[in-house]
Amino acid sequence: MTNWIQGKVVERIDWNERLFSLKVDAPVDPFVAGQFGKLGLEQGGERVQRAYSYVNAPHQPLLEFLAVTVDEGELSPKLHLLNAGDELMISSRPNGFLTLDEVPAGRELWMFATGTAVGPFLSILQSEDCWDRYESFILVYAVRHSDDLAYLELIQSIVAKHPQQFRFVPIVSREDHEGSLRGRIPELLKQGAIQEKAELPIKPARSQTMICGNPDMIRDTTAVLEEMGLRKNLRRTPGQITVEKYW
Ligand SMILES: Cc1cc2nc3c(=O)[nH]c(=O)nc-3n(C[C@H](O)[C@H](O)[C@H](O)COP(=O)(O)OP(=O)(O)OC[C@H]3O[C@@H](n4cnc5c(N)ncnc54)[C@H](O)[C@@H]3O)c2cc1C
Ligand SMILES: NC(=O)c1ccc[n+]([C@@H]2O[C@H](COP(=O)([O-])OP(=O)(O)OC[C@H]3O[C@@H](n4cnc5c(N)ncnc54)[C@H](OP(=O)(O)O)[C@@H]3O)[C@@H](O)[C@H]2O)c1
Missing domain, CATH: 3.40.50.80 (Nucleotide-binding domain of ferredoxin-NADP reductase (FNR) module)
Incomplete structure (x- = not known):
């Protein structure tokens, strides 16, 4: 079972029109470099969730994610609309074996x-x-x-x-x-x-x-x-x- 917590977008970086990074403040569990977390947004009473790798190193306090807007995608265009101050859901537990x-x-x-x-x-x-x-x-x-x-x-x-x-x-x-x-x-x-x-x-x-x-x-x-x-x-x-x- 995923344990969801709330995170707050602290900063966004736009690399180009569709490629962006979000820096997020959230008290997630410790992770190992190379792992990913899940990000989620509520849509019509349901949570849409996808995996995103941490870009930051484990010792760095803000979580950082690099994402690209997939035109036909469900979640990425909505993440692309987030700005500093907005909230999103994040899994507290990290996943993955690319470590x-x-x-x-x-x-x-x-x-x-x-x-x-x-x-x-x-x-x-x-x-x-x-x-x-x-x-x-x-x-x-x-x-x-x-x-x-x-x-x-x-x-x-x-x-x-x-x-x-x-x-x-x-x-x-x-x-x-x-x-x-x-x-x-x-x-x-x-x-x-x-x-x-x-x-x-x-x-x-x-x-x-x-x-x-x-x-x-x-x-x-x-x-x-x-x-x-x-x-x-x-x-x-x-x-x-x-x-x-x-x-
Ligand atoms: C372990 C893991 C880690 C991931 N980490 C990241 C990450 O750090 N950053 C990130 O942007 N995405 C990452 N993804 C992909 C992410 O989970 C979403 O699938 C993606 O953001 C698109 O979501 P969507 O709901 O908009 O579209 P979806 O319905 O999930 O995807 C629709 C289609 O978009 C294409 N697509 C999906 N992801 C990408 C991508 N990253 N680049 C190019 N085309 C793509 C594929 O053709 C896919 O079938 C990761 C996926 C996994 C399994
Ligand atoms: N509408 C637009 O204007 C537009 C523009 C850019 C991206 N997008 C969308 O944005 C999303 C992200 O695209 P992205 O460019 O970040 O990711 P991507 O499509 O995975 O491309 C990233 C790199 O992977 C290469 N690649 C693709 N298939 C490969 C294979 N079989 N072997 C080796 N290399 C391969 C690509 O080369 P190639 O260039 O040779 O494919 C490219 O250099 C996609 O959903 C895409 O449809 C849309």
């Missing part, structure tokens, strides 16, 4: 995200205790258009703080954008373009990967990584590919 505790040891940790799924990786990367777990962290963040790249300042601040350990590979699929690769994650992995930009190879003996977001991207990326010899990470049979689908 470092679930990922075996390795040399490098690759984090592959499409769209809003960059959120849980930013939570992990803002947690100071993640940095002694792997030699290197590579964030691969794929969006349609350059103005869909959210949190670039935060990401640059992580690069500045961990210049040896952290690499950022932005991908824009539908236009050329300076500093970003153009295309889709699976094809760019197959071509070796992502590995070249990160200046690191992907091999089962050294690489761990986390993939989050669009389910078709997860399917296609998993297939390419399996061709490279990596295997799905299951509790019974540990491997190198840990995933979380957003729909």
